[in-house]
Amino acid sequence: QQQQQQQRHQQRQQQRQQQRQQQRQQHQRHQEEHKQPPQPTLPRRHQRSACSESEMEIQSWLESAQSAQDVLDSVAQHVGSLGAPELVTAVHVLAKYAEVDAVGNGGASTPQVQQQSSTMAMFSRDVRFQSLLSHLRGCASQLDSPRHVMRVLWALGKLGASGRDVDSIIASLAELAWPRFSYFTSMELSNSL
Secondary structure (H helix, E strand, O other), X not given: OHHHHHHHHHHHHHHHHHHHHHHHHHHHHHHHHOOOOOOOOOOOOOOOOOOOHHHHHHHHHHHOOOOHHHHHHHHHHHHHHOOHHHHHHHHHHHHHHHHHHHHHHXXXXXXXXXXXXXXXXXXXXXXXXXXXXXXXXXXHHXXXXXXXXXXXXXXXXXXXXXXXXXXXXXXXXXXXXXXHHHHOOHHHHHHHO
């Protein structure tokens, strides 16, 4: 009787092992059937993208610029050699200066729509700003970081930018961002809206 119990016990163990093996195989088949293309490892905000020394120097200079005019001058001087991260930084810093200028010029009592339209009017006529947008449009498909996407969308919105280049940039970013939403932090998502 003990032998029979041991045999039944062994049979149950073998059945469980077979069931587990079948479940693993089903799970693997399911994963293969629903396999999505591998997602790139996206840099988080505390990580810097790999940049050459000159790119890092330009990025640092853009971030430490004293005015929107300094940023635009730097863009005009280096526009051909600026990569996607530097272009993102440039448009982001411009938007920050525009925001500060609006507050400094009576932004507390001036409606935001007026601030944006006067800021955009200033930039829309600037050849350096148009060149920045054109180059940003050309490399928008390279912006795979949620932080870059958020910074560009926030900056373009803050500047009230519009036009063919802006429409193209936003369309490219929307296409890139959709499959990567799970990588966005809540702050990156809210700033992108």
